[in-house]
Amino acid sequence: MPLEPDLYPDPDRPDDATVAGGPPTEVGAGTLLGPGGTGSDATTRSGGPSVGVVVDTGVARLVAEWEANNRPPADLRDYLPDTDAIRRAALIELVMVDLAYRWIRVRKPKRIADYCLDFPELLAGPIPPELIYEEYRVRRLSGEEVRADDYVAEFPEQAERFAWLLEHDPRSGDAAPSALPAGAELQVGERLDDFDLVAELGHGAFARVFLARQTAMQRWVALKLSRNVGAEPQTLAQLDHPNIVRVYDQRVLEDRRLRALFMEFVPGGTLLDVVRSVRDTPPERRTGQLVLDSIDRQLSRKGVTGPGESSVRDELAMLSWPETVAWIGLRLAEALEHAREQGVLHRDVKPANVLLTADGIPKLADFNVSSGDTVAVPGSTGVVAGSLAYMSPEQLAVSAGGTAGAAADARIDTRSDIYSLGVMMWELLTGERPFPDDENPAAALERRRAGVAETIAGRLPDGCPPALRRVLLTALEPQPDRRWSTGRKLARQFALCLDPRARDLVDPRPGSRRSAAVRWTLPIMIVAIGVPNLLATAYNYYYNRETIIRSLAPVAQESLDQVHLVIGLVAFPLAGLLIVWWCRLAITVPRKVQSGGSTDAQTLGRARRATLGLGHRSVVVAFTMWLVAGLVYPISLQIVAGGIPSGAFTHLIASLAVCGAVAVAYPYFILTFYAVRSLYPVLLSHGEIHSDDGRDLRVLGVLSTRYLAVAAAVPLVGVAGLSFAGATGAGHVEVTVRLLCLGGIVGFIAVYQLFRRIEADLRALQRVVMLG
The missing domain is CATH 3.30.200.20 (Phosphorylase Kinase; domain 1)
Structure with a gap:
């Protein structure tokens, strides 16, 4: 009888490895050696995999010997490593391989007790439950009548883990006999x-x-x-x-x-009942009511009276089907986050393990509680919990029988549960899973490592928002570090899918003008900053010329015109360089990530902050230049013209105040509107949302209110300037100031509309960011 495929190392591989050092691990047939050098199979609740030394266990050499000669080796000691610290761990690996060949291939059985007589060091610590389970499994595969209850009684210390392995091993199928007393x-x-x-x-x-x-x-x-x-x-x-x-x-x-x-007691059935209803219901007829109908059928079968008035049921009934999926996903993601905070992984997230209350609230059940929040998974014959159809690639890597060296790099943490949740939510949305059903873990692993095929992604319902599509595809990323890292961050993304304004803001339809605008950041900034500042400069020059310079000598007038030109030629390029440098992340990063480039989380966080501050940073530089000009110009007047009448300073200050307000208010709102509507959403959709983002959004809201007051000051300062213009008797100046007042009023109305849009967008984003 041939051995099962993919359960043992490939004899053509040059070596096989186990890991020595670090805390013990829970998953895998191999044993990690603790600080004292003794093997242990105890559960770890460490924050990550142990760091150890990879050494040769001799397993590959033993497999090669078996395959070449098809007979038991003369002595397993010939394959043991010389390093005493890992000898017992390597011996356990060798025994597991030898067991399978003896019982299945050549029918020369040997029991664990026999190995203990040959190798007393096996008794230096507790017999690993994985080794006990492997003997039970290969005995059954060889056709021998064997009862799990006998093993539970013989090895009481390992009974819980043995029971767990038997119940969750994907290779065991439905053939496991009952071990209940x-x-x-x-x-x-x-x-x-x-x-x-x-x-x-x-x-x-x-x-x-x-x-x-x-x-x-x-x-x-x-x-x-x-x-x-x-x-x-x-x-x-x-x-x-x-x-x-x-x-x-x-x-x-x-x-x-x-x-x-x-x-x-949760009486409303399971999410699996809902999935079955989804398969029987055309996409156009799926709404939140479908969940309630499934629950009511289960309540009727159990003879349970349904709830009376329920705000939750009313809310659920009004949701579209994609919103219903996001509504359920949000609550399950929060449950996974709570479990993670308690150091518990679920490891078997699937529709049958999600119970529904009579109101429709989902509740996770059947936690595989023997794990911590992070599990390192060494060993070549490890078994991890989970249902094959919903397993993450890193879970499948162990079930498919990876080598010890490869599996040592694997980590099963909350991102594995997030992957399973993504598969389940995809199935709930469409009625089918994103991957074909493969009974072979190795084939399933290969499909998952390739990611969700574009042909499969194209089958999402027409009404599925781009936001939900993005959230599910990110949850199903083959590489764990590219998924949502915690349940809370995934919950925020599902919350975004439930907020129409926020989801349309963060994930605009492909090809929309807002998406295209990301490529034009620098030209938009030049226009938004340059046009108001040029208009303010022109007004300032004309107003000062008519109220101050005209009264000076022709030579002084010509010199001051040259001063105006020099100030403009220096101030505008310098301000432009400072703005581009200070806002460089807001200019470059959104375009980069939209084009598919990769950016680390820290840079994304800094870019989000720079993007929200795009308007503020730009006008701070511009206003600083106006302040400098406000100092340079009177000094130039003093040097060139020998001073000006004291009354002329009033006109100078009034014109600078108006120009400064114009240079600040209008560019700020144009750039902030552009940043919030086009740039910032790109960064949110390509990264994780953090609580710091909520603080930055609140700060931006406060700043916008203050800049609105500045915009309101433009026509008010202009009205004040009318009295000064009237005092000079300059009619054409008075006309110019009146035009300024009229333009300021129109500008304020436009700015106020932008302010209202920005405010609404910020509120929508804050609702999402501050979740949890």
């Missing part, structure tokens, strides 16, 4: 402790779940009966979140050798 043979209608069993909700190899009535508390509960091993209740009790099934307490029934874990 005899005390679990209960029937509906019986009473168990304080619980009346009303209906059986489900069963597996190691647990049965009943709908029960707790008489002491007079409430319905879901009662899970299993062996009294492990710390599942203590771990689940940490998870107190509205979108996670609540664990109330447990009872240990010693006489029956059972543990009764009673939890919140």
